[in-house]
Structure formats: structure tokens, C-alpha cells
Amino acid sequence: MSTVSEITKGAPLARPSAGVLRRWIGLAPFLLFAILFMILPAGSLFVGSFQDASGGFTLMNVAHLFRPSILRSYWLTIEVSLITAVAGGIFGFLLAYAVTMGGLPRTVRSLVTTFSGVASNFAGVPLAFAFIATMGRVGLITTLLKQFFGISLYDAGFNLYSLWGLVLVYLYFQLPLMVLIITPALDGMRREWREACENLGASRLQYWRHVALPILMPSLLSSVILLFGNAFGAYATAYALTGGFLNLVPIQIGAQMRGDVLHDPNLGYALALGMVAIMTLCILGYTALQKRASRWLS
Amino acid sequence: MRRRGTGSWIILALASFYFLIPLLATFLFSLRARRGTLSFLAWAHVFKDPLFSRTFLFSVEMALITIVVGLALLIPTALWVHLRAPRARALIEVLALLPFVIPPIVLVFGLIRTYSRPPIALVSSPILLIAGYVVISFPYMYRAIDTGLRSINLRSLTEAAQSLGASWRVTLFRVILPNIRASLLSAAFLTFAIVVGELTLAVMLAWPAFGPYMAQVGRDLAYEPAALAIISFLLTWGSLALIQLLSRGMRGAATPGGVH
């Protein structure tokens, strides 16, 4: 812990400005790129959230964000994102575990990871249609169940075109994303640790509770926040599947900026800015959680 | 002690069921192009279209460039955050995950507005398209690399290498990167799939990419989109498998994730 700790610990007390510069110089390329190609361009439009139709300054758009219907749609979007992030996290973790440490052949792992690469981006109209063709009213599974088992899914209360239907569809790209991100973390789990636990008489549950999960927790948390963000901004799949039935914020934004009916781009920018604010808060909350989770590791 | 993998096989079976059935349903639908019988008519239509291969190859090219640029940008950044500036983590995380909440339409129109003025007129250059692609792949790339770095004992490895006299370049290319090979692959896979399927940027910047082509087919026809969905799925899967094979040959690491 020689040179590294000297830089991080010693510098701020002695010469703050030089220390900060040295610390941040390595981040300069990324920061520059982010500013040039993300913040500046998006920012030039986000300014519109504070403008009215004729270009004058106004806070009305931001005020509109607090209308009950819009607050409801923010909450709905957060709900959907949270559910799919956690569910995708859990199921993705299980699948990742199965292919890395679960005793399956090596080729299965390659198949699963490459498939996950494709499936993680299989979204929008093709995904919506795939599920409609499977679990829609005249879908493959629906008709098979009716023909061979006499079960009528839709009479029993199932409905693909609902919140839970959307969750089911979202999992198709959330789960593989989790698999891809968490697999390297699972690779880092040494077999020796588990063997040591068993030698000391710990049960499987104890191993997971006291050793494995705490080690993995930072990675698990960071993956779940990624899945959350992924679902939070998703537009195409939701629009294709629910046709506006579910009032999600990305759909509202699309309606204001791109549609043929409503046309208040400034409100759209304000809505997007609201999403940026929520996401930033979530990330800050997650970093705080992260600090606690990885404290004992460093 | 041998671990019986039955639980894992069950998980795999359930997952296969969930993931493959919708694809099967799409595939079966695509066979219904000719009334009354099953045929590959829709598939033939897709393959015969010259635009199909042209746009796919264009997007593959863009994807590969995006992967290279993105990795070159984000690997040093992630390393720096881990080793030198852990306090900057929150800022970098926010910036890296921000693309999730910037609607692609806002990003693309912002890019056009900012870079269409004569001093920096990048609008018609592929640089702008690639820059946009890199931005939207930020979250996935950064997260993959970050998780990978987190899973290896980065500090010890770097210090050990340096104390043995390795330069930074050697440490990076011969010690760190081979150990995070799995996460680099994940990053590459995710970016590849995103770029190949990306729609908004390519459409508004007027590039002949695969995403707009798929959207156009989806708009016009009934059975061809289903065929196209399956074809593009298989093609992308094949491309990823190819990337994985090539990377295995280059690195020579026997186990995924490198040394244990």
C-alpha cells in the first residue's frame, strides 16, 4: 500500500489543489467525452424545460411535474423498474450461479453468456410481439393450454396487457443483463473459501449468509441499480405492449416530443429532467449503500 | 466433494423454457406467410433483400468500432476510480448511468444541434454516430468493467506487478486485462447487441443501419418482421460466439476469468 496510499492520503493535507488535480487527471478523457457528447448536447435541449413555447423563462413545466397524474406515472415507472430490477437480479443471479459454480459443463456457460448478450437487447416491438405470439389471447401457450389441458389462461385472470404482463416481458432483457454482469463476480469466488468454510463445519446456508453474499453484495447492488436504470428509461417495449394503457413516464415523454397529438416538447424535457433527478438520487443512495457494503472488504 | 448439479439443471431448464418459447412462437408465426401451409416464404423475402446484408454489415462495423472506443475510454477510467480516486466514484457512476435517463431522441437532436454548426460540423460524419453509440453503451460497459475489477484483487495485483518491475503498460495488458477477460467480453457483447439493434440515433443521423431497416420491415409487412427478428437474433448470437472464440484465441487463458 505504498505509492497509492501516499497519493490519496498525504496530498490533500499538504497541497490540496495539486492533489486534486493529480487525482482527477486520469478521469479527464472520460469527463471530457461525457461533457462534449452527452452533457452539452442533452443540456442544450434540457434548457427547454425552463422555457415556454415562445422561449421565455418559466417554471411552469417543472410545476406541472407535481400534478397528481404525472406523480402517479413517475411512481408507476419506479415501481415497474424496481420490481423488474429485483426480480431480474434474483433470477439472473440464480442462472449465473448455475452456469458458473453449479457444476454444469463449460459449453453451457458459453452458450448462456452469448445468448444473454443477445437477449439483453431483445426489446421493443420484436420482444412485445414474441410474447404476444406466446401468451397473447391467441398465443402459442394460451392455445396449447386450452387444447390439451382445458385451462383458459385469460378466464383465470391472466392478462399479458397489464403491469405484471409488462414485468414478465421486461424480465426477458433484465435477467440476461444480470447474468452477464454478475458472472465475472462469481468467477472471483474462490473455491478455497467454500472449502475452508466446510472444513470449519459451516453449513451451506451459513457459507452463503456470512461469506458469499457479503462478498458479492457490492456487485449485486451495482447490478441491481443497473437493471433499475435499464427498465427506468425503457420505452419501446412498454409502448408496443401496453399501447399507452400503462402511463409510464418514458411514454409520456414520447407523447409530448414525438407524437401526433400532444406537442409540448418543453414539458417533455421537464419530464426527462425529472427522470434525471430521480436517477441521480437513486445512484447517490446506492453509492452510500455500497460504501457500507464494501467497508469490511477494503 | 462433488457437487451434484441437479438444481442447476433445473434452473437451466426453466430458464430455457422462458427464453426459448417466445422465440419459438415468433418462428412459427414467421412460417405462416403462405396461406394454408408452413413455408419459408417470409424468410426468403428477407434474405433476398440487398438492404438486409448491407445494413447488418454496416451496424456490425459500427458496433466493433464502438466497442474499441468505449473500452479505450472506460477501462482507464474504471482503473483510475478503483486505484487513485475512489472518492470520484459517485460522480463517475452518475455520469456513466445518466444515458439511461436521457431519451435517445433528446440525445440525438442535442448532438445534431450542437455539432451542425460550421466550426464543428460533425453531423454527417460517422464520428458523431459512434460518439452517440459510445454514450448509450456507457452504463453497460462501465458496470461490466467495474464489476470485473471489483472481483479481482486489483490493488494487490497492481502492486505485485509494479514491485516486480513491470511498467504500467505491461501491468495493464499482461496482468489486469487478462484477469477481467470475462467482464470485458460481457461489455463487448452488450455493446455489440445495443449498437446492432439501435434505432433512434441511426435514423435521425440518416445512416443505413440495421435498426432502421428492421423498423421499416416491421412497419410494412406482417410475417417478415417475425422472420427478421429470428434471423437477427441468430446472426447476433453467432457474432457474439465468434467474438468469444477469437478472444479465447488471443488471450490463451484456459479458464474464464483467468487465474484463480
Next chain:
Amino acid sequence: MRKILVSLLSILFLAGMVVAAGATGTQETTKAPLLTQAPANFDDLVAAAKKEGQLTLIACPRDWANYGEAIDTFASKYGIKVNDLNPDGGSGDELQAIDANKANMGPQAPDVIDVGFSFGPDAKAKGLIAPYKVRTWDTIPSSVKDADGYWYGDYYGALSFEVNLDVVKTPPLDWADLTAATYKGQIALCGDPRVSNQAIMSVAAAALANGGSFENAKPGVDFFSKLNAAGNFVPLIAKAGTIASGETPIVIQWDYLAMADRDKTDGNPSLGVIVPATGVVAGVYLQAVSAYAPHPNAARLWEEFMYSDEGQLIWLKGYAHPIRYNDLAARNVVPADLAAKLPPAAAYAKALFPTLTQQSAAKTFITANWDSIVGVDVKAKQ
């Protein structure tokens, strides 16, 4: 430390926005529209357009009102390359595209736009379009054109039921029929009423058929709420695929799109197009030339072409009524076989064209109430 980081980020963000706003602000005041003076006569216009050599359209899908043939004919007739940008775009996309590309002369900047009725005045107010009166200006009905020549109707159609006849044995003939139990889980709109012009006009049409009007759209929203509660309504955006698969065998669409679909599927499945007996709504789309068009003369030539008899008949071939239809019919220019393919004129006799104020009234009510009456809070009885 967190506070410093957060404030740093906010400063960065705000700084970025301020700089960008400032930069684009100055750009807007110093840059004037590129539109040059229109050539005096038609031949000069053709020559100037040919010299420009390119035309960028936006949001003109090839199979929408036969745009494909219009584009191909124009391109081969004048040797001008036509670039079709963002065929799937909505009217909002089109206006945004003009706005973002003000300084851009490349193929990303649209030359002409084809937008919904209410977007014409909006675009004019924002200074995004430039006036141009085609030679046949006087034969365009005055109710669908801007007096100063900024925007002008191009074609119209009536809302109809597009029915998959393989699945639906007895198609509905009117709005009231849709509530029948036989159509359970079969009826869909082709968009979200807050986003899609067709969808919102469908709701307005339902209002007309149930004793309401454009100004009083509540009966329409109630009608769909009833359909939803009965389980007849599928809250899905219908596409060619979902109609063919039988998931949404009854869709409410513009008649020209439905008839184009019928030709395309060629019996697989067999599609029927029925204009309802009551509640017939006709919708007009508008053409306009972009004020920042990189190829202004090609844009004007395109308009001249589409408003000539030849161009108007191309739209008619796509089953859309061109805006000068009455004039064409009066001069007996419409080929008999083409006229025969359209639905009977009687169906259009009852068609109501909403004015801008009527559209606005319907829009305000429906978009505000759609969610509460038909939204996720309402459980559809399965």
C-alpha cells in the same frame, strides 16, 4: 465529500446547459432561414431543383398513401435523389427535426413535412415552415389551407374498421356492433390516443356515434371504457403482425391504410375494410416546406408535383382521397377503375372533418381523461 461531488456535478450540468443555451441562442439570432426567393416560372424551378439534386422527406412510409410510388415517380421524372428520413416518425419528430437541423445542410435536415392538422399552425408559429403556393392553389379547399400559404392539406381518409375475416366471421358494421360479446378480446386501436392521431380520432368518432361531438368527446371515452370493461378492447397497439396473427382482428384505422394492408396481405389473411355507418371521421394531413430546407427548390418542386393532377392521382391510387379530389372529379380526370376501388361515395357523404378548434377541444378532453377512464386503474373483466 458527497456534497462537493453533488455540487460539482450540478455545476457541471448547469454550466453545460448554460453554455449550450448561450451558444445555440446566439446561433438562432444570427442565422436566418435559408430559403431563397422562389423562381419566377415553373421551368426555372425545375432547373433550380435539378441543380440541388436532392430532396429529403421525413416520416413518409412507402406504403402510407402510396408514398412509395410518389417518391419513385418524382425521382425518375426529375432525376432528383429522394432521401426518406425516419419513415416511422410522428409529427412531433418532424418539427423537432427541422428545429435541430437549422444549421445543417446534410441529409438529416428535412425539406418538406407531412404533419397532422393541428401541427400546421404550431409549426408556423414557431417559424419552422415557409410559405409556398403551388400552381393549383386555388383548387385546394380553403378550410384546409393556411391563407398565407404556410401549410395546406394533402390528402384525407375516413376511419374504418380493418377486420381479419379469417378470424371474425361476421364483421361489425357500426360502432354499436363493437360492444357485442362475439368480439370479446378482439378490438384494438393502432396507437395510444395521446400519441397517435388515428387513435385519438377513433375515440372522437366513437363520441360522434354515441350522441357526442368533437367538443363533447365524453361519450367516446365512455364507449371505450365500456368496451374495456366488457373485455372487448385489447389495450395493445395493433400492427400488421397482430392483425394477421389474430390477436387484434378488429382495428380502427384510416381507410387508406386498411385498404393498403388488404392489398399487401393478398388474402393471407383475408381483410375487410368497413367504414362505419355512423360516426364517420375524416382526417386531413398537411404539407409544408421547411423554412430551413437545404434544398428549397427541390422542396417546392415536390409540392408542385404532388399537387398536380399526376401527384394527386398517385395518392388516390394509395386509396387516400387527395385534397383536390372534388376538383379532379368535376373535371372527370379520375380514371374509372381507380374510382371503383374506393369505398362508395355515400360513406364519405357523412364524413365529418373536424376544424382546428374542434380537434383541439377533442384532444384536450380525451388526453386528460383517457388514463382515468381506461387506464391501468380500471380492471378489465376477463
